[in-house]
Amino acid sequence: MANVKYDYLIVGSGLFGSVFAYEANKAGKKCLVIDRRNHSGGNVHCQNLEGINVHSYGAHIFHTDSLQIWKYVNQFADFNHYINSPLALSEGKLYNLPFNMNTFYQLWGVKTPSEARSIIEAEVNSSNFKTPANLEEQALSLVGESIYKKFIQHYTKKQWGRDASCLPAFIIKRLPLRYTYNNNYFNDRYQGIPIGGYNLVVNKMLQNIELRLSHDFFKDRSFFESLAEKIVFTGKIDEFYQYQYGKLEYRSLKFEHEIHDIQDYQGNAVVNYCDLTAAFTRIIEHKHFEFGTQKSTVITKEYAINESLNSEPYYPINDTKNMKILKRYQCLADKESNVIFGGRLAEYRYYDMHQVIASALKKASDEQWK
Structure with missing residues (x-):
């Protein structure tokens, strides 16, 4: 050589x-x-x-x-x-993520962990999926019907391009439920x-x-x-x-960047769009990552799409x-x-x-x- x-x-x-x-x-x-x-x-x-x-x-x-x-x-x-503290928009209402006491209060008006646990446990028990056969059954067995339908069912369809009932259960190994008023998305130190x-x-x-x-x-x-x-x-x-x-399959993403001549667009770095009224999965407002005070703002609408020759591979299937x-x-x-x-x-x-x-x-x- x-x-x-x-x-x-x-x-x-x-x-x-x-x-x-x-x-x-x-x-x-x-x-x-x-x-x-x-x-x-x-x-x-x-x-x-x-x-x-x-x-x-x-x-x-x-x-x-x-x-x-x-x-x-x-x-x-x-x-x-x-600190990442995303919001979720579903059926015209905003909710805190990850699933925590703020989310549960917004959903059901409950104020204590025991109240929230009793609702979730009742929903999980009623699902009765001891061996979930797909992602939908897995999610229902972990968090119950209310959370699944509000935040997971349609978001998953947009993210993966197919119904949750057609996706394997192992995609969701766990869905953390946090029984505190803590909006920090990550548990890492x-x-x-x-x-x-x-x-x-x-x-x-x-x-x-x-x-x-x-x-x-x-x-x-x-x-x-x-x-x-x-x-x-x-x-x-x-x-x-x-x-x-053969080719390994991926889901890809498409990004639409927009400049807006206003100081704030959504008041938060990340807002997930969980229902099907919007084709995109989330909007990112970048200035909030660095606590920016610029007079204008930049947002990105994020769409999940099938991988093609002109797109980048993101999520392995x-x-x-x-x-x-x-x-x-x-x-x-x-x-x-x-x-x-x-x-x-x-x-x-x-x-x-x-x-x-x-x-x-x-x-x-x-x-x-x-």
Whole structure:
């Protein structure tokens, strides 16, 4: 391999690729990072509109229970104290999320946990689904009919493009019910948004590393493969293997960004639209992630759609058919000695940001650099 110039070619500059590149560079390894997009950062990329850091690919709220991961990200940027407290709009009324005593009061007028528990337990018991056969039955067995119909039934149809009764039960393993007046969506100890946006984090990770944007690995694969001793691949694992066992399926998202010449549009960073009167699943008002006081505001309407050639894959459809296909690709990946697969697309699993970082740090640690 006379053309070898790098220790690692890293395909994709999202969080996984950027963390791995940073760790490898720190260990004295020479890295080249390429990305088919015209910007770095993958889905955490932000664009500045009206002086507001707009999350280009949907809301990204950092949260973790790991002090190690929290300290790790804070070396690249200062994080603010933003707490995610979304609202849900259903049949013209607003409710607090996650499901907590505020939600239960808004639904039934109950004021104590025991009152709320008695209603929910009665509804769950009346459903009588000891072995739920689909997502609808699973949800009814966890939270009862009222919560299911108000917040889950139609939202799920928009999110997945099919009725909850046609989706596998395992998609919802649990639906937390919180019997306190606490609107903090996450239970994790550490939470916030990087002050100035996620671009600062990624740029600092990659500041001493060669980065080539608008470079598609698959358009000149043999050339890129010749450049490095090892490849870190963060794209779709089925695409890496030319879809030889079939395509893994995803749900995708479409974003419509709007600038409004008013100070506040909805008064909250995230509002979910749970019924079918709106085609979108939620509206994000970005300025609230960083407590902005700009005179105008930017919102994003988020639509769940089927993946196509012109859309980005977001949510893996981890049903039986796709998991069988994935297993065949994983068998091929296990035989690779010079390719490291990592991230949500390469591993075909939904990752939160802290999980991506932990996975990248683990893969970097496995390299046992001296």
